[in-house]
Amino acid sequence: MPTKQAVRPRATPIAPLQFRINVLVVEDDEMTARAIMAKLKHERFNCEWANDGQQGIEKLIHGGPYHVVLLDLRMPRRDGFAFMSEKREHPAVSDIPVVVFTNFGQREEIKRALELGAIGYLLKANHSLNEIVEEIKICVQKGKCRIDQPT
Numbered sequence: 001m002p003t004k005q006a007v008r009p010r011a012t013p014i015a016p017l018q019f020r021i022n023v024l025v026v027e028d029d030e031m032t033a034r035a036i037m038a039k040l041k042h043e044r045f046n047c048e049w050a051n052d053g054q055q056g057i058e059k060l061i062h063g064g065p066y067h068v069v070l071l072d073l074r075m076p077r078r079d080g081f082a083f084m085s086e087k088r089e090h091p092a093v094s095d096i097p098v099v100v101f102t103n104f105g106q107r108e109e110i111k112r113a114l115e116l117g118a119i120g121y122l123l124k125a126n127h128s129l130n131e132i133v134e135e136i137k138i139c140v141q142k143g144k145c146r147i148d149q150p151t
Contacts, residue, residue: 021140022046024066026056026083027101028075032124036070036101039129045136053078057086060093067140070132071118073102073109084116099135099145110147120145 023045027033030051037047048063050056054077060066069087073080080100088094099120100113110121120139122132126148139145 020044020046021068021136022048022064022066023136024048024050024056024060024064024069026050026053026069026075026080027072028052029072032072035129036132039133040136043133045133052076053080053083057083060087060096061090064093066093066096068136069096069098070101070136071098073100073104073113081112081116084113084118088117097139097143097145099139101132105148110149114147119143121147123148 023040025033025036025040025047027036027049028051033049033051037049040047048059048066050059052075056069056071057078060069071080071083078086080102084098087096087098094117097120098118099122100118101122101124102109103124105123113121120135122135122145127135135145
């Protein structure tokens with residue numbers, strides 16, 4: 001049974017940005033991370049990869065600057081929820097938008113991610129790489145993003 005998604009018109013892609021977007025991709029699956037980063041780089045984004053939440057929070061705090069974080073939830077050492085909780089404790093990075101990109105679409109997970117400050121919640125199975133890039137552009141330009149509905 002198909003999952004419900006928030007409906008947003010998709011007639012035309014968003015206008016090109018006037019600057020390069022710096023994206024921190026926090027994803028433990030290397031193949032997924034490489035595919036996302038290849039597409040983002042092709043679209044002229046700057047990207048950096050962290051392979052778990054621990055490395056991600058370290059890069060976020062000590063690296064950057066980043067315009068947006070694309071975050072998986074289920075990772076070793078520190079999951080996406082712990083990443084978002086710690087991010088909130090650091091004023092220098094607390095306002096950097098987070099778009100969750102995960103395979104887990106339970107109502108409780110979506111609610112918790114949004115409560116921790118995520119501005120978007122994308123289910124991996126529901127989006128092509130092109131759609132992810134467009135969502136990141138929307139996120140940076142408008143400060144909001146798609147929120148997939150629970151499965």
